[in-house]
Amino acid sequence: MGYPVMLQVRGRRAVVVGGGKVAARKIRGLLAAGADVVMIAPKAEPELQALAAAGMIGWRVKTFAPHDLDGAFLVIAATNDREVNEAVAQAAASGQLLNIVDAPEQCDFHVPAVIRRGPLTIAVSTEGASPAVARRIRRELEERYGEEYGAYLEFLQRARAIVLREVADAEGRKRLFRALAADSFRQNGRWDEELAGLLAKEKERSGEREDRNDEDPNVHC
Numbered sequence: 001m002g003y004p005v006m007l008q009v010r011g012r013r014a015v016v017v018g019g020g021k022v023a024a025r026k027i028r029g030l031l032a033a034g035a036d037v038v039m040i041a042p043k044a045e046p047e048l049q050a051l052a053a054a055g056m057i058g059w060r061v062k063t064f065a066p067h068d069l070d071g072a073f074l075v076i077a078a079t080n081d082r083e084v085n086e087a088v089a090q091a092a093a094s095g096q097l098l099n100i101v102d103a104p105e106q107c108d109f110h111v112p113a114v115i116r117r118g119p120l121t122i123a124v125s126t127e128g129a130s131p132a133v134a135r136r137i138r139r140e141l142e143e144r145y146g147e148e149y150g151a152y153l154e155f156l157q158r159a160r161a162i163v164l165r166e167v168a169d170a171e172g173r174k175r176l177f178r179a180l181a182a183d184s185f186r187q188n189g190r191w192d193e194e195l196a197g198l199l200a201k202e203k204e205r206s207g208e209r210e211d212r213n214d215e216d217p218n219v220h221c
């Protein structure tokens, strides 16, 4: 089975061969992650034409040739022509991450079904066994983890920096992070207020600990 990772593609060249519906789906995902997308296709979906016209992606209006892959970090072969997709696979250098939309067994990686909520990503993969099931589960999880998780995760990102700065004790930090992660905390909604309270409590605890450490054990002997 595959090893799940979050790949950093920001600013890196991603070449997508093909401009159809499948290419459009992959390109949307790559753009969301900040990749430098270049599409190779003689014809493209209106959505992709618009992205090219807006300068969001590069578009070489032509059929595929091997040198199109020069400088690519990641390559997606997404044409509707098996032979062209195979030619892309052959042209890819070792070290270029390769996805071929009609040959799962030849891919370096598969693209999962994805939910984004601020810094939270939920990805569902069936390793090609059933993309339709990946899609269904993604839709179910979208209901369970709604848009409200975006703001919550953004708050947690800020809170994390504060806790790391202000709580010196590792156990105390762990206790706090777990409290912030609880669903009851999320639902309560008054996050900043609650965080301030939890921080004060943690400081009180560490203060008590320091007091105890300060006491001279000999005094009580």
Ligand SMILES: C[C@@]1(CC(=O)O)c2cc3[nH]c(cc4nc(cc5[nH]c(cc(n2)[C@H]1CCC(=O)O)[C@@](C)(CC(=O)O)[C@@H]5CCC(=O)O)C(CC(=O)O)=C4CCC(=O)O)c(CCC(=O)O)c3CC(=O)O
Pocket: 025, 026, 029, 099, 100, 101, 102, 103, 104, 107, 109, 110, 111, 112, 113, 114, 124, 125, 126, 127, 128, 129, 130, 131, 132, 133, 134, 135, 138
């Ligand atoms: C191996 C993989 C390679 C890759 O593309 O990375 C691959 C391969 C193939 N897909 C095919 C078909 C369909 N793909 C979808 C949808 C998605 N496909 C995606 C990924 C993947 N597809 C990778 C495995 C991911 C995994 O299994 O977890 C998703 C998750 C992500 C994305 O593409 O962005 C996205 C859902 C996004 C979402 O909704 O969230 C639908 C559903 C629909 O359109 O309603 C159908 C029709 C129904 C069906 O076939 O199940 C075919 C057969 C074509 C044919 O019939 O010939 C092949 C080739 C083959 O199987 O040989």
Ligand SMILES: NC(=O)C1=CN([C@@H]2O[C@H](COP(=O)(O)OP(=O)(O)OC[C@H]3O[C@@H](n4cnc5c(N)ncnc54)[C@H](O)[C@@H]3O)[C@@H](O)[C@H]2O)C=CC1
Pocket: 017, 018, 019, 020, 021, 022, 023, 040, 041, 042, 043, 044, 045, 062, 063, 064, 078, 079, 080, 081, 084, 100, 101, 102, 131
């Ligand atoms: N992995 C996945 O998620 C899925 C994969 N598929 C597979 O993906 C293939 C593509 O599907 P769609 O995007 O719906 O097809 P489509 O017909 O909408 O688009 C095909 C694109 O390939 C381009 N193309 C054809 N020959 C080319 C060449 N020599 N060089 C560059 N571009 C070329 C066309 O101009 C067009 O833009 C299907 O044939 C199927 O095998 C289908 C569904 C899902």
